[in-house]
Amino acid sequence: MTSNQGYGRTAMLRRWAALSLVLSLLCGLFPAGQRVQAQPATGNSAVDKLAPALRQALSNPHSLIWLDPVSRRSRVLIQTIGPVSLSLLAEITLRGGLLVRTFSSIDGVLVEMPLSGLLPLAARADVERISPDHLAQQASSHLEAATGADQVRSANLLGGFTGLDGTGIGVAILDSGIMASHRDFANALGLSRVVAAADTVSANTHLASLTGSLGLPPLPVLSGNPDQHGHGTHVAGLAAGRAPGSGSDRGFNGIAPNANLVDVRVLNGYGLGQASDVIAGIDWVLQRRTLYNIRVMNLSLGLASSESWETDPVCRAVRRAVAAGITVVASAGNFGSTPDRRLELYGSITAPGNDPTVITVGAANTHQTDARGDESITYFSSRGPTRTFALTPDGTKRYDNLLKPDLVAPGNRLVSAESAGAWFISQHPELHVSGQGRSGLMQMSGTSMAAPVVAGAVALLLQKNPGLMPPLIKAILQYTAQQVTNASIVQQGAGLLNIEGAVRLADALRRDAATASALGWLRTGDGLLRSGAQMPVPVSYINGQEVRWGQYIFAGGSHLLAGQDLFCRYQAIYNPALVWVRDRATLNNRPLLNGQLITAGVINADVIADNDRIFITGSRLSAELASGQGVAMAEGVTMAEGVAMAEGVAMTEGVAMAEGVAMAEGVAMAEGVAMAEGVAMAEACCAGEP
Numbered sequence: 001m002t003s004n005q006g007y008g009r010t011a012m013l014r015r016w017a018a019l020s021l022v023l024s025l026l027c028g029l030f031p032a033g034q035r036v037q038a039q040p041a042t043g044n045s046a047v048d049k050l051a052p053a054l055r056q057a058l059s060n061p062h063s064l065i066w067l068d069p070v071s072r073r074s075r076v077l078i079q080t081i082g083p084v085s086l087s088l089l090a091e092i093t094l095r096g097g098l099l100v101r102t103f104s105s106i107d108g109v110l111v112e113m114p115l116s117g118l119l120p121l122a123a124r125a126d127v128e129r130i131s132p133d134h135l136a137q138q139a140s141s142h143l144e145a146a147t148g149a150d151q152v153r154s155a156n157l158l159g160g161f162t163g164l165d166g167t168g169i170g171v172a173i174l175d176s177g178i179m180a181s182h183r184d185f186a187n188a189l190g191l192s193r194v195v196a197a198a199d200t201v202s203a204n205t206h207l208a209s210l211t212g213s214l215g216l217p218p219l220p221v222l223s224g225n226p227d228q229h230g231h232g233t234h235v236a237g238l239a240a241g242r243a244p245g246s247g248s249d250r251g252f253n254g255i256a257p258n259a260n261l262v263d264v265r266v267l268n269g270y271g272l273g274q275a276s277d278v279i280a281g282i283d284w285v286l287q288r289r290t291l292y293n294i295r296v297m298n299l300s301l302g303l304a305s306s307e308s309w310e311t312d313p314v315c316r317a318v319r320r321a322v323a324a325g326i327t328v329v330a331s332a333g334n335f336g337s338t339p340d341r342r343l344e345l346y347g348s349i350t351a352p353g354n355d356p357t358v359i360t361v362g363a364a365n366t367h368q369t370d371a372r373g374d375e376s377i378t379y380f381s382s383r384g385p386t387r388t389f390a391l392t393p394d395g396t397k398r399y400d401n402l403l404k405p406d407l408v409a410p411g412n413r414l415v416s417a418e419s420a421g422a423w424f425i426s427q428h429p430e431l432h433v434s435g436q437g438r439s440g441l442m443q444m445s446g447t448s449m450a451a452p453v454v455a456g457a458v459a460l461l462l463q464k465n466p467g468l469m470p471p472l473i474k475a476i477l478q479y480t481a482q483q484v485t486n487a488s489i490v491q492q493g494a495g496l497l498n499i500e501g502a503v504r505l506a507d508a509l510r511r512d513a514a515t516a517s518a519l520g521w522l523r524t525g526d527g528l529l530r531s532g533a534q535m536p537v538p539v540s541y542i543n544g545q546e547v548r549w550g551q552y553i554f555a556g557g558s559h560l561l562a563g564q565d566l567f568c569r570y571q572a573i574y575n576p577a578l579v580w581v582r583d584r585a586t587l588n589n590r591p592l593l594n595g596q597l598i599t600a601g602v603i604n605a606d607v608i609a610d611n612d613r614i615f616i617t618g619s620r621l622s623a624e625l626a627s628g629q630g631v632a633m634a635e636g637v638t639m640a641e642g643v644a645m646a647e648g649v650a651m652t653e654g655v656a657m658a659e660g661v662a663m664a665e666g667v668a669m670a671e672g673v674a675m676a677e678g679v680a681m682a683e684a685c686c687a688g689e690p
Contacts (some may be wrong), residue, residue, distance in 0.1 A: 009638075012591060014364040046122035048393060051131040055391070057115060072115040075100065075133035075206065077275060077313050079108040080126050095120055101276050104283045107315060110276040133275045143238070145365045146410055147453060148500035148542045149255050152460060164503065166256025166459035170294040171196070171239055171615035172285050172326075173452075174278065175232030176271055177419075178263040179196070179225045182233060183259060183438045184241035184254070184417040187587065196292055197263040199226065200280035201273050211270050220421050229270030230422030232669075233445055236261055236299045237417030238451035238457070252415055252441065255439055255456025255499070262292055267301065269423050275313065282317060289326065295462050297321060298329040299358075300448030300453040302350030308390040308400050315355035323577040323588070325514065327462075328358040329455040331447040332405040333382035336362075346490060347387035349404045354386040356557035357582055359458075359474050360404045361437070363411025363450040364484065364496055365689050370572050372545045375484055376411050377491045378689055381405075381447055384490035385614065402557030402581070406474060406482050409497040411450030413688040442686040445688030456498050460579050464503055467511040474572040475566060476505050478541070478553040478684050483618040495550045495618050501540040508533040509567065517575055524596040526570045550622045552605055555598075556581040562625045563672060565601030571598045631665075 047055060062070055075094075079138040080088065084107060089099060092109075095117030101110040110133060113121070122130055131196035153163030178185065180194035187193050201207065219228050227233045240261055241254035264281040267273040268632070285294055299318070309315040318328045331352035337343060353360035362381040365375050386403040389397040415433050418425055425432060425442055427522070434442040458473055468476070480502045481495025511528045516522040538549040552562040555573055558581050572595060573580055577588045585592040605625055 019597060027386075033176055034267065045393070046119045048391070049127060049129055050118060050123040051311075053130070053132050053306070054118060054130060058119075061115065066300045071096075073112055074115070075110060075112050075274070075276070076118070077110055077131045077133055077315075078121065078127060079106060079129040079131070079313060081128045083107055083108070084109055084380055084444065088121075088124065090664060091121065091124070095297040101280065103279050105279060105286055105320065105356060105611040106313065108313070110279075122423065129311050129313070131275075131307065131311075138640075143255065143410060143414060143453065144253055145543060146372075147255065147457070147497055148540065148547075150458070151542060152503045156433070159256060162462040164256075164463050166240060166259030166456065166463055166580050168260070168261045168293060169459040169462050170262055170289075170292040171256065171296045171455055171459055172262040172264055172294050172300065173232055173236045173239065174264045174285075175265050175298075176229035176267040177225075177227035177232045177233055178236045178261060178271070179227050179233045179266040179417065179419040179422075180235075180263065181224060182417045182419070182440075184237050184243065184252075186242065189257065192459075193242075193259070194236075194261045194263050194290065197265070198281060199265040200284065201266055201268050201277040203272045204268075204277055206272055207268060207272060207277070207497065211268065211272055216270055217423075217427075219423055220422050220426065222419075225417040226263065226265055226421075226556075227273045228423055230419040230424040230442070231236070231266070231271055231300070231444075231448075231634055232263070232265070233419035234262070234416045234442060235298065235452045235497050238414060238449055239298060239456040241417050252569065255453055256459035259456070259459045260292065262288075262294055270422070273301075273569055278314075279317065282321065282666075285326075286324065289324070295326060296455050296458045297326050297328050297450050299328065300451045301354060302331055302333045302353065302448075305351040305354075305544055306388055307322050307351075308388050308398070309351075309355045309386070309402070310400075312351055312354075312388065313323070315351040317357050318352045319357045319526055319579065319589075322357040322470045325518075325576060326409065327458050327473050328352075329451050330355075330358045330360050330460065331451040332360050334361040334363075334380040334446050334448075335677040336377075336381045336383050337379045344379075345384065347385060348382040349384055349386045353404060354388050354400065355380075355404065356402055357471070357576075357579060358406075359454060359477065360406045360493070361411075361447060361451045361454045362405035362408040362493060363445070363447045364492075365412040366410050372482060372496075372542050372547050373485070373655065375410075375496055377408060377484060377487050378445070380410065380445075381450075381491070384493075385437070400557075403493070403560075404554060404557060405447075405552045406455070406477055407493040407495055407497055408433065408484065408487075408491075408552060409450040409453040410446055411453070412445045413443055414445065414449045414453075414670060415441050416449075443688075450610045455496060457497060457502065458497060458513060460499060461502060461506045465506045465509060467513045467515065468506060468509070469514045469517060469574055469576045471576055471578075472513065473506075475553045476502050476572070479550045479551055479566065480505055480538075482540075482547045483550050483622055485619070488615045488617050489621060490614055492618055494552060494554060498540055498549065499540070500542055501536075501538075501547070501549055504536045504540075505567065508536055511568070513574070514545065517570070522570045524570060524572045528567055528570045550618055550624075552621060552625055558582045560605035560621070561598065561602050563601055563603040565599050569599045569601070571602070573598060 097111045097113040153161045180192045223439040240259040241253040242255045242257035265279040267276045332353050335348035362376045363378045365378045386400045386402045389399045418439050431442045478494035480498045483495045484492045540547040
């Protein structure tokens with residue numbers, strides 16, 4: 001990393017590692033009036049109910065930064081089994097706790113508690129989990145041509161677009177704010193497409209005092225501009241920015257330049273927030289998702305949580321967001337190598353990108369060309385598998401080991417809107433590209449730049465086919481993805497975003513799938529193609545080049561599936577309330593004991609990419625599937641007493657990383673992310689690669 005990149009990952013690690021106050025990005029989007037119903041913890045003791053960071057604090061209090069070092073008070077999220085009871089609130093007070101915030105998206109509360117009160121509370125039968133309130137930080141163009149977006153629309157003389165531009169779709173940006181007055185967010189009439197805004201972080205006095213103790217420079221006072229940091233504006237521009245004119249500024253449009261934006265400010269001017277701020281923001285979105293037709297949520301922020309996706313409050317919340325019909329897109333993280341770049345670092349996915357239901361996006365380098373085929377995975381893009389874990393009663397770590405990221409998108413040296421006078425650009429003026437005020441543009445790199453590219457693509461798919469549900473959208477994006485040369489499935493996921501192919505496949509599917517699925521009218525095996533449609537040819541032509549689709553998907557981060565039956569027929573795994581990981585499936589957060597998950601014509605590719613071959617390249621996997629090396633599941637996969645079975649085929653544990661996997665020279669396996677436990681890193685990485 002060169003000296004002018006000192007603000008990048010290494011410097012940020014050193015700055016924020018000092019904040020080992022463990023915080024979490026709890027981001028639940030749930031249907032109004034509904035909550036996550038927590039399931040009982042697997043362990044029986046009170047200690048088992050504490051997140052790993054809190055367990056460590058019991059024996060080593062210095063592992064956390066306390067609000068009051070003498071009394072060792074900290075903020076924690078207490079998740080309950082069922083609604084929060086009055087008796088629990090009374091005991092919290094009895095144990096010296098202070099109620100800070102209640103939530104509508106989960107059963108639980110945010111409290112300030114002394115360390116001494118945690119175990120007695122955890123011993124209660126109605127307490128399911130206690131987690132620290134982690135810090136949330138932002139994860140921080142020939143873009144249209146490189147992604148194929150310009151092939152699904154064209155600019156017209158009136159300054160608008162013919163074709164897909166995201167019209168009518170609401171995209172919620174949970175970040176540091178959006179400079180709504182920026183010209184990139186105006187519609188054809190000059191009116192702002194930022195249709196609503198909320199601020200959940202400004203009232204967090206605890207966060208203000210915490211950041212004040214770090215000796216950071218004063219924040220600028222920006223009249224009429226809520227984005228004091230600058231990250232949220234840049235992210236919003238990549239998802240839905242609109243360069244003025246009818247194409248004169250080619251390369252600086254976002255992916256969905258006429259989508260509506262919903263600004264949910266959950267990070268402060270330094271790019272910091274806490275789990276409770278994010279939860280409150282999600283609650284706000286939930287209550288208004290119908291009003292603003294919010295179908296997409298972008299989380300360009302990351303957390304180094306070590307807690308398994310099953311119990312991590314962030315992951316629980318985003319799972320409910322998906323169940324509510326909102327497609328959640330998250331950045332993978334910027335920890336793909338050691339700081340000196342000498343070792344490629346696997347197992348470095350940040351939360352909530354470690355959750356199987358979200359679309360987790362890594363970063364590709366297009367090398368500033370419109371051509372397809374010269375892309376590579378950036379050194380900083382976090383690699384899978386996920387290494388968050390659960391502790392068994394005897395203290396053994398049970399790693400999640402899920403396949404992530406789900407796919408990659410351009411995330412290197414991307415130009416987008418600049419928030420005028422914002423703190424980040426004042427600290428790094430070298431990132432300024434052109435313009436001032438409402439016309440300013442800046443350049444950033446990171447997986448958090450790649451995530452809104454995919455969020456914009458999701459908006460285009462929903463404009464084309466409003467009947468798509470989140471798991472089906474993920475499957476479409478993965479199935480049509482291009483294979484990056486020499487990239488493994490834990491580097492590239494299912495491949496490089498291919499908007500042209502994804503739109504064609506989405507167009508071939510029925511328009512009522514989401515409604516029919518929600519009403520129980522769709523059964524596994526029912527036709528999914530719209531009347532008269534056929535599966536499209538699995539090849540795209542982008543900028544004159546042939547782009548072959550990979551034609552495989554990840555199911556629950558633990559199964560590789562392929563075959564046209566994935567889209568010719570409805571699969572139960574497309575129900576957004578269903579989660580299938582390894583041999584367990586849940587529906588609406590309850591164990592699914594019977595029912596067919598996938599049809600007979602679907603190909604099981606677990607036998608190709610098993611425990612010993614998770615480093616298989618995507619191109620080889622795709623070729624082996626095309627040659628018939630997958631196993632057609634004659635009777636499909638059916639849940640029987642919670643165990644996934646196939647007729648004559650025992651489902652493997654998918655692509656779990658074996659503890660004894662031999663790593664090649666120059667490769668290392670991360671024990672989670674290389675930063676202080678619970679500290680969420682800004683995903684805006686650095687000046688980028690050449």
